[in-house]
Amino acid sequence: MAIINIMAILVCILLLSYFWKESLVEVIPVIVCGLVLVLYVLGVLHHLSWIDGISTMCVIGFVAFLGSRQKEERIEIGKACLEQVKKPSFITALLLVLVVSVCVSGKVVTWWDDVNFWATDVKSLFYLDGFAGKYGNVAPEFGDYPPGAQLIKWWFLHLNPQEFKEGLAFAGYYIMNLSFMLPVLRRMEGRNVFVMILMAGALWFLPSIAEVYGYDGFCADLTMACIYGGFLFAVTQKEGKKDSIYYTRLAMYLGVLVLIKSVGFIWAAFGLVFLCLYQKQQGEHGGWKRILAVFAVPLLTGGSWMLFCLLMRRVTKTTTTAVKYMTTDEYGFSGYTGDFAKAFIEAFLRSPLHKEKSVVIDMTPLGFYLCICLLVFFFYRKNLMPKKQGKLVLGYSVISGALFYGIIFIAHITIFATETQYLEAAGMISSIERYGAPFTIGTLLFLANIWMTYGEHLFLGEKMSRFMKQYGTSLCLILFVALTAGYQTGYHGLIGYRKAVSEQLQERAEMVDEDALLFLEKLQVLGTRNCTRVCYIQRDDEPRWVKNSYTNMEASPISVVYKSLNLNDAQTDWMVQEIRASHAEYLYVEETTADAAAVFDAIIAEGDFNCEVLYRIEDDGAQMRLIEVP
Numbered sequence: 256m257a258i259i260n261i262m263a264i265l266v267c268i269l270l271l272s273y274f275w276k277e278s279l280v281e282v283i284p285v286i287v288c289g290l291v292l293v294l295y296v297l298g299v300l301h302h303l304s305w306i307d308g309i310s311t312m313c314v315i316g317f318v319a320f321l322g323s324r325q326k327e328e329r330i331e332i333g334k335a336c337l338e339q340v341k342k343p344s345f346i347t348a349l350l351l352v353l354v355v356s357v358c359v360s361g362k363v364v365t366w367w368d369d370v371n372f373w374a375t376d377v378k379s380l381f382y383l384d385g386f387a388g389k390y391g392n393v394a395p396e397f398g399d400y401p402p403g404a405q406l407i408k409w410w411f412l413h414l415n416p417q418e419f420k421e422g423l424a425f426a427g428y429y430i431m432n433l434s435f436m437l438p439v440l441r442r443m444e445g446r447n448v449f450v451m452i453l454m455a456g457a458l459w460f461l462p463s464i465a466e467v468y469g470y471d472g473f474c475a476d477l478t479m480a481c482i483y484g485g486f487l488f489a490v491t492q493k494e495g496k497k498d499s500i501y502y503t504r505l506a507m508y509l510g511v512l513v514l515i516k517s518v519g520f521i522w523a524a525f526g527l528v529f530l531c532l533y534q535k536q537q538g539e540h541g542g543w544k545r546i547l548a549v550f551a552v553p554l555l556t557g558g559s560w561m562l563f564c565l566l567m568r569r570v571t572k573t574t575t576t577a578v579k580y581m582t583t584d585e586y587g588f589s590g591y592t593g594d595f596a597k598a599f600i601e602a603f604l605r606s607p608l609h610k611e612k613s614v615v616i617d618m619t620p621l622g623f624y625l626c627i628c629l630l631v632f633f634f635y636r637k638n639l640m641p642k643k644q645g646k647l648v649l650g651y652s653v654i655s656g657a658l659f660y661g662i663i664f665i666a667h668i669t670i671f672a673t674e675t676q677y678l679e680a681a682g683m684i685s686s687i688e689r690y691g692a693p694f695t696i697g698t699l700l701f702l703a704n705i706w707m708t709y710g711e712h713l714f715l716g717e718k719m720s721r722f723m724k725q726y727g728t729s730l731c732l733i734l735f736v737a738l739t740a741g742y743q744t745g746y747h748g749l750i751g752y753r754k755a756v757s758e759q760l761q762e763r764a765e766m767v768d769e770d771a772l773l774f775l776e777k778l779q780v781l782g783t784r785n786c787t788r789v790c791y792i793q794r795d796d797e798p799r800w801v802k803n804s805y806t807n808m809e810a811s812p813i814s815v816v817y818k819s820l821n822l823n824d825a826q827t828d829w830m831v832q833e834i835r836a837s838h839a840e841y842l843y844v845e846e847t848t849a850d851a852a853a854v855f856d857a858i859i860a861e862g863d864f865n866c867e868v869l870y871r872i873e874d875d876g877a878q879m880r881l882i883e884v885p
Contacts, residue, residue: 256307256310256416257413257414257415259307259310259311259314260306260307260310260410260413260414261414262310262314263309263310263311263313263314264286264290264310266313266314266317267286267289267313268282268283268286269336269339269340270317270320271285271286272336272339273332273335273336273339275500278339278342278344278345278441279339279340279342279344279345279348280344280345280348280437280438280440280441281438281441283348283434283437284434284435284437284438284482284485284508285503285504285507287407287431287434287435287511288507288508288510288511289507290406290407290410291403291406291407291511291514292507292510292511292556293306293309294306294406294407294409294410295402295403295406295514295556297385298380298385298386298402298406299385299386299559299563300385301383301384301385301386301388302384302385303380303384303385303406303409303413304384304413304416306410306413342443343440343443343444343445343446343451344437344440344441344442344443346446346451347440347443347451347454347455348437348440348455350451350452350455351433351437351455351458351459352430352433354455355426355429355430355433355459355749356426356429356430358749358750359422359425359426359429359748359749360420360422360423360425360426361422361752361753361756362421362422362425362471362752362756363421363422363756363759363760363763364421364472364763364808365471365472365759365763366468366471366472366473366474367804368472368473368474369472369473370804370805370807370808371394371396371397371804372394372397372400373404373405373472373473373475374421374424374473374808375393375394375804375807375808375811376392376393376394376397376400376402376405376811377405377408377409377412377424377473378393378419378808378811378812379392379393379811379812380402380405380406380408380409381409381412381413381419381812382419382783382784382811382812383784383786383812386402386563386567387567387786387812387814388567388786389566389567389568389838390567390568390788390814390838390839391567391786391787391788391814392567392569392814393807393810393811393812393813393814393815394807395814395816396571397571398564398567398568398569398570398571399517399560399561399564399569399570399571400475400516400517400571401513401514401515401516401517401519401557401560402514402560403478403511403512403514403515404428404431404473404475404478404515407427407428407430407431408423408424408427408428408473409427410427411423411424411426411427411430412424412427424473425473428473428478431478431481432462432469432477432478432481433458433459433481434481435481435482435484435485435700436458436461436481436484436485436700437458438485438488438704439458439700439703439704439707439732440454440458440707441707441708442707442708442711442728443707443729444725444726445725445726447725447726450726450729450730450733453729453733454729454732454733456733456736457732457733457736457737459745459749460736460740460741460742460745461696461699461700461703461736461740462477462480462692462696463609463740463741463742463744463745464608464609464618464623464695464696464699464736464739464740464741465608465609465618465623465688465691465692465695465696465699466480466608466609466688466689466692466695466696467609467610467688467741467744468688468689469692469748470744470745470747470748470749471747471748471752474689474692475515475516476516476689476690476692476693477692477696478515478516479512479515479516479518479519479522479692479693479697480692480693480694480695480696480697480700481696481697481700482508482511482512482515483512483522483525483526483693483697484696484697484698484699484700484701484704485508485700485704486505486508486509486512486526487526487529487697487698487701488700488701488704488705489501489504489505489508490505490526490529490530490533491533491640491644491648491705493537498542498545502545502548502549505530505549506548506549506551506552506553507552508526509523509526509527509549509550509552509553510552510553510555510556511556512526512553513553513556513557513560514556514557514560517571519557520553520557521662522693522697523553523557525655525658527546527549527550529651529655530546530549531546532647532651533644533647534546536643536644536647537643568838591668591675591678592668594678595664595667595668595677595678595683596664596668598677598678598679598680598682598683599664599667599683599687601680601683602620602680602681602683602684602687603619603620603621603660603687604619604620604621605619605680606619606620606680606681606683606684607619607684608620608623608684608687608688608695609688609741609744610741610744611741611742611743611744613738613739613740613741613742614737614738614740614742615738615739616738616739618739620660620684620687620688620691620695623695624656624657624660627652627656627695627698627699627702628649628652628653628656630702631648631649631652631653631702632649634648634649634702634705634706634709635648635649637713639705639706639709639710639712639713640705640709648701648705652698652702655694655698656694656698659691659693659694660687660691660694663686663687663690663691666690667683667686671686703732706728706731706732707728707729707732710727710728710731711724711727711728713727713728714727714728763805766801766802766805767802767805767806767809768799768802770793770845770846771802771803771805771806771809773845773867774791774806774810774843774845774867775806775809775810777843777867777868777869778810778813778869780869780884780885781813781841781869781884783812783813785812785813786812786814787813787814787840787841788813788814788815788816788837788838788839788840788841789810789813789814789815789816789839789840789841789842789843789869790816790818790834790837790839790841790842790843790872791815791816791817791818791843791845792817792818792820792822792842792843792844792845793817793818793819793820793845794819794820794821794845794847795819795820795821798819799817799819800817803815803817816837816838816839818833818837820833821849822844822847822849822850822851822853822854823849823850825854826854827854827855827857827858830854830855831858831879834872834874834879835874835879839872840871840872841869841870841871841872841884842869842870842872842881843867843868843869843870844866844867844868845866845867846866846867847866851864851866852864855881858879858880858881859880859881860873860880860881860882860883861882861883862883864881868883868884869883869884870882870883870884871883871884
């Protein structure tokens with residue numbers, strides 16, 4: 256079915272390009288959004304694999320559509336599609352997508368956040384064929400994290416349904432990000448192979464200017480940045496487009512943006528503000544109903560996910576903390592507010608956004624912010640856009656950047672108040688770099704689109720060579736990336752990572768201790784197609800919350816909740832309440848020097864209680880019984 260699924264995507268891209276009269280690279284992100292939304296519905300229905308049938312219907316429908324057309328129309332469609340396929344923009348995009356997919360095929364999960372949630376959760380999707388049921392999410396502390404990017408990773412994993420391959424998930428992650436960057440290529444002219452290769456490289460390295468996490472992990476902030484930047488540019492591209500096409504694209508972008516990460520609504524709100532300002536500036540007073548329709552889509556997708564999480568009892572510890580900040584006086588501002596402010600200011604003014612040296616320029620957050628302001632001012636002075644548009648882009652970029660950094664700072668003295676690693680500039684810059692990506696990379700992508708669309712008139716003078724007239728805008732973008740990119744980061748994420756794969760797998764294996772290995776062995780009887788939760792009672796002799804995350808990833812799609820207890824101090828009635836609070840269907844107690852039988856014999860169904868045995872929990876609310884799983 257892998258071929259059918261790929262064919263269906265290509266068919267949809269070609270047909271949408273034909274009917275919308277746009278280049279293939281412009282419609283690719285729209286198709287990606289459509290795929291996310293379709294998979295989202297299927298995930299809720301616990302039937303992600305139904306995409307195979309939908310893809311088959313798409314291919315059959317395409318054949319039937321062509322068969323129903325007159326010969327002349329079939330020829331016209333064929334010529335239009337062939338013309339689009341032959342464009343330098345699509346050839347460059349195809350080259351980039353294929354190279355990235357092949358090169359990252361050997362990547363394995365190493366980033367802590369991936370172990371904690373992103374990789375563990377997508378593994379659950381792969382095996383369960385949809386979202387986990389009630390109390391079944393495999394990362395209990397991150398239950399309401401949205402699934403948008405996860406669904407594209409699943410689609411790539413589904414190309415090889417026989418085996419869970421982490422490299423395919425990475426391919427899905429990178430291709431999703433790149434799909435929203437591909438419209439930068441839309442105005443490419445000529446088929447100079449050297450320039451095409453350099454442009455493909457520029458797109459890959461562009462995020463490394465201000466972000467590093469996305470090159471070795473599933474950083475959702477980078478995905479939000481790519482969608483947000485694409486949305487801002489799409490807002491400015493109304494001329495010559497039907498309202499149905501223009502607003503559909505915007506609605507789909509925002510509908511997916513809020514499904515990438517919980518804070519996606521913030522960037523969606525900023526995007527909507529920009530859309531409203533743009534409409535007002537253009538004097539389109541009749542577009543408010545359409546703007547409300549655009550607003551309704553992210554409200555529907557984001558709201559439906561929140562409702563799903565409420566029904567399935569999925570919650571995130573940061574969400575809980577944020578709610579308590581807003582609704583109670585349990586939390587105040589951090590006692591380290593002054594230290595956070597000092598670290599933030601030092602990092603903002605002096606720390607480079609990426610760790611290694613660039614060829615020429617290592618930009619700090621302040622330097623990057625000033626660079627954005629200068630670029631927008633240059634665009635405005637050179638009339639790259641109509642005066643009104645230029646003034647709007649200039650004002651919005653300056654003000655939104657200041658607001659974004661203000662939001663990041665407030666988050667550190669409230670929601671992240673206990674995260675003491677941010678008290679030093681070295682830790683704070685990592686946070687600014689990551690959480691600031693929607694502004695830094697998103698705005699940079701927005702400006703790159705503006706430059707590639709409107710910058711060509713700067714190279715049309717009589718003294719300009721034919722080569723510069725054709726490739727001047729592309730070469731300037733390539734030069735900008737070349738002077739500011741983090742080459743080590745980009746190279747390591749694409750190729751260099753291979754040297755450390757064996758070592759990384761060994762380090763992961765070492766994080767799963769002997770107790771956890773025996774536990775995982777006992778879980779095998781439950782299989783990988785059932786959504787269930789296990790309460791794992793551990794000794795309290797040492798903190799194991801880090802190692803537990805690695806055990807969770809290995810146990811996925813089975814959900815595991817941990818309780819570190821000294822059973823010498825436990826009473827049976829209290830233990831029953833603890834087990835009930837875990838909402839688990841199974842119980843496992845690891846070997847302990849305490850007298851576990853004294854605690855559990857009263858609720859064992861038959862025989863004596865034994866540690867290192869998996870028990871099924873039967874509980875009618877009045878009485879609990881433990882039944883050994885054979």
